[in-house]
Amino acid sequence: MNEIQQEILALKKTRNAVILAHNYQTADIQEIADHVGDSLGLAYKARDAQADIILFCGVHFMAETAKIVNPSRTVLIPDMDAGCSLADSCPAEELGAFLREHADKNYYVVAYINCSAEVKALSDVICTSGNAMNIVSKVPADRNILFVPDANLGEWVQQKSGRSMQLWEGSCYVHMEFTHESILRMRDLHPGTPVVAHPECTRAVRMLADEVCSTEKMIGYCREHPSDQFIIVTESGMLHRLRREVPGKTFLAGPTDTCSCSDCRYMKLNTLEKVRDALLSNTPELVLSEEVRAKALTPIQRMLEWSL
Numbered sequence: 001m002n003e004i005q006q007e008i009l010a011l012k013k014t015r016n017a018v019i020l021a022h023n024y025q026t027a028d029i030q031e032i033a034d035h036v037g038d039s040l041g042l043a044y045k046a047r048d049a050q051a052d053i054i055l056f057c058g059v060h061f062m063a064e065t066a067k068i069v070n071p072s073r074t075v076l077i078p079d080m081d082a083g084c085s086l087a088d089s090c091p092a093e094e095l096g097a098f099l100r101e102h103a104d105k106n107y108y109v110v111a112y113i114n115c116s117a118e119v120k121a122l123s124d125v126i127c128t129s130g131n132a133m134n135i136v137s138k139v140p141a142d143r144n145i146l147f148v149p150d151a152n153l154g155e156w157v158q159q160k161s162g163r164s165m166q167l168w169e170g171s172c173y174v175h176m177e178f179t180h181e182s183i184l185r186m187r188d189l190h191p192g193t194p195v196v197a198h199p200e201c202t203r204a205v206r207m208l209a210d211e212v213c214s215t216e217k218m219i220g221y222c223r224e225h226p227s228d229q230f231i232i233v234t235e236s237g238m239l240h241r242l243r244r245e246v247p248g249k250t251f252l253a254g255p256t257d258t259c260s261c262s263d264c265r266y267m268k269l270n271t272l273e274k275v276r277d278a279l280l281s282n283t284p285e286l287v288l289s290e291e292v293r294a295k296a297l298t299p300i301q302r303m304l305e306w307s308l
């Protein structure tokens with residue numbers, strides 16, 4: 001542990017804070033976190049947190065989710081500008097207008113957790129990449145589903161479940177950077193190495209993968225699989241988590257056409273200095289209107305119940 005990491009651990013105690021970090025955070029932040037995980041796992045940790053402060057090292061919609069499920073805690077985020085291109089691709093006003101325009105369809109809105117609190121408030125149930133198949137399978141068969149905001153994840157669920165859905169045309173810019181050609185080249189360089197891809201990747205990339213799953217499920221898959229080397233097609237922070245949790249195996253980053261890996265510029269806005277400063281100053285604090293929070297809670301609770 002370096003000096004600043006030790007300072008954070010001490011501050012965490014005096015401030016009675018819990019640090020939650022997404023799998024895409026840098027190694028030094030993952031090291032000082034109480035829990036590292038995917039969106040679903042961290043939503044449970046946030047809901048059950050007893051500490052006065054939840055310091056969420058991830059992006060804005062994740063900190064919002066923590067506040068929605070555990071409003072009596074102070075929720076801090078190291079950098080308020082840590083947004084998400086996927087969440088931005090579905091503004092609540094546009095979703096509201098779409099639902100009004102297609103009121104005759106009486107859509108059941110399934111929203112991937114990567115969206116704003118206002119979009120959650122307009123939705124019927126939330127899902128994550130870890131439970132999307134399960135959640136969609138529980139939507140009454142006689143309802144038309146509108147899946148927002150990730151068209152790639154929605155298409156993957158549609159393909160696997162056979163359930164047809166109206167897809168919102170949103171995407172994550174990080175996963176869109178992987179191409180069929182970039183992964184094909186990597187596979188040719190490492191013949192026989194299993195390719196593990198996140199469902200936010202395009203169909204052209206997913207079709208090259210031996211396994212498509214959420215970040216958390218990647219750990220179990222790589223642990224159980226007999227291969228001792230894997231090509232991981234998701235944000236680069238995941239490599240650190242895998243190397244820590246599955247020692248003795250080799251994890252290669254899936255490359256893009258221009259780079260040897262893909263980094264999320266929003267996730268990477270968080271730094272150890274900002275984590276320390278947030279604990280020192282109790283800012284930036286995530287604040288939500290009670291009206292939006294209460295409306296957004298219902299579909300999240302439905303997800304948590306349906307995931308049991």
Ligand code: 13P
Binds near residue numbers: 114
């Ligand atoms: P999860 O596997 O946690 O759903 O991560 C995907 C992602 O892009 C989070 O921003």
Ligand code: SF4
Binds near residue numbers: 059086172265267
């Ligand atoms: Fe959003 Fe993609 Fe970054 Fe995740 S990796 S926070 S989906 S931009």
